[in-house]
Amino acid sequence: MTVTLADVAARAQVSPATVSRVLNGNYPVAASTRERVLKAVDELDYVLNGPASSLAAATSDLVGILVNDIADPFFGIMASAIQSEIGGPGGRAGGERLAVVCNTGGSPDRELTYLTLLQRQRAAAVVLTGGAVEDAPHAAAVSAKLRKLADAGTRVVLCGRPPAPDTRAIALAFDNQGGARRLTEHLIALGHRRLGYIAGPEERTTTRHRLEGHREALAAAGIEDDPRRTVYGRYDRRSGHEGTLELLRRDPSLTAVVAANDSVALGACAALRESGLRIPEDVSVAGFDDLPFSVDTVPALTTVRLPLAEAGARAGRIAMGREEPPAGEVAHVPGELMVRGSTGAPREAAGA
Incomplete structure (x- = not known):
C-alpha cells in the first residue's frame, strides 16, 4: 500500500501543508516540528513523488559525508580527502557530484536525521566517518537506515568506523x-x-x-x-x-x-x-x-x-565506484x- 503525504501528516500530528513545507524546504518550520515530520517520513518509509518502487534504482548527484565535528582536524582531513575524490572522470555520465558535509555534533539524533534527509534526496553515496555510538536502539536504527539507503541504490561507505553487519555498507575500519x-x-x-x-x-x-x-x-x-x-x-x-x-x-x-x-x-x-x-x-x-x-x-x-587522508581518499573512490571494495567489504586499516x-x-x- 502506497504511503501518502496525509499518512505522514497524521503520524507527525501536523497538517499536510506542514509536511510539504518540511520536505520541500521552501518555508520556515520550527526545528522540533521538522524533526517530528522527518521521523514520521522515516518510520513510514515515505518517498516523495510516488511509490518507493519507482525510485528504487534512482539516485541523484548528491554525496553525503557525515562527521562528528568538522572543527576537529581528524574529521576535517578525512572529509577533505573524500570530497577530493568526488566528481570528475568515472562519475555518473562523467559529471561532477555535489558533496555535502553533514556535521552531527556527536548527536545520535542528528546522525539519523541526516541519513533520512540523504535517503529522501536519493543520494548517490553516503560516507560515515569516525566512531559509532554504542547504544543498541540507535545502532539498530542506523543499520535499518543504511539498509534502506542501499536498497534505494545508494552506495554506503564507513570510513574509520567499525563494520555494520547486514547493511551492505563497505567499511574501512581503523585498528x-x-x-x-x-x-x-x-x-x-x-x-x-x-x-x-x-x-x-x-x-x-x-x-x-x-x-x-x-x-x-x-x-x-x-x-x-x-x-x-x-x-x-x-x-x-x-x-x-x-x-x-x-x-x-x-x-x-x-x-x-x-x-x-x-x-x-x-x-x-x-x-x-x-x-x-x-x-x-x-x-x-x-x-x-x-x-x-x-x-x-x-x-x-x-x-x-592513522592514515586519515589516505583512508578518506580511498573511501571517496569506493563511494564513486572508482575502486573495488575490499574483500568481504571490510578493510582493517592499521596505525x-x-x-x-x-x-x-x-x-x-x-x-x-
Whole structure:
C-alpha cells in the first residue's frame, strides 16, 4: 500500500501543508516540528513523488559525508580527502557530484536525521566517518537506515568506523585497539608502571577500542589497571587539560599520560607545564592520530599515526565506484607508532 503525504501528516500530528513545507524546504518550520515530520517520513518509509518502487534504482548527484565535528582536524582531513575524490572522470555520465558535509555534533539524533534527509534526496553515496555510538536502539536504527539507503541504490561507505553487519555498507575500519596497545607497550618498555589514561566519551566505539588496547598492554605486563588512573572526557584540548589535573590530583606519582587523541594530548602537556612538570623528564605524554601539529609541538608528540587522508581518499573512490571494495567489504586499516620526544624513561628508571 502506497504511503501518502496525509499518512505522514497524521503520524507527525501536523497538517499536510506542514509536511510539504518540511520536505520541500521552501518555508520556515520550527526545528522540533521538522524533526517530528522527518521521523514520521522515516518510520513510514515515505518517498516523495510516488511509490518507493519507482525510485528504487534512482539516485541523484548528491554525496553525503557525515562527521562528528568538522572543527576537529581528524574529521576535517578525512572529509577533505573524500570530497577530493568526488566528481570528475568515472562519475555518473562523467559529471561532477555535489558533496555535502553533514556535521552531527556527536548527536545520535542528528546522525539519523541526516541519513533520512540523504535517503529522501536519493543520494548517490553516503560516507560515515569516525566512531559509532554504542547504544543498541540507535545502532539498530542506523543499520535499518543504511539498509534502506542501499536498497534505494545508494552506495554506503564507513570510513574509520567499525563494520555494520547486514547493511551492505563497505567499511574501512581503523585498528584503534591494536594501535593503542602498541602505544602503551612502548611506554611500558621505557620503564613506566604508573600510567594515567584520558579517554574520550564513554559511548563511542573509538573510546572503547583504544581503552581496550591500553588495558591489554597493561595486563600483558602484569600492571594493575587502577580505575583511579582513567578519566573520561571529550576529544578536545580542554578535556586533556582538565583530565590531567584530575589524574595528578588522584595520583601525583604518575610518570606517563596516555591521551585519547592528539588534541587531548596538547591539553595534557599544558596542564603538566602549569603544574611545574617537565615533558618527558618528569612525565611522558602520548597521543593518537598523528594530526599535522603533532610533529611541531615542543617536544614533538609520540603518537599513533592513522592514515586519515589516505583512508578518506580511498573511501571517496569506493563511494564513486572508482575502486573495488575490499574483500568481504571490510578493510582493517592499521596505525603506525611514531616515537618522538614527548616520551622517555621515567625518573627512577633513568636514575634521576
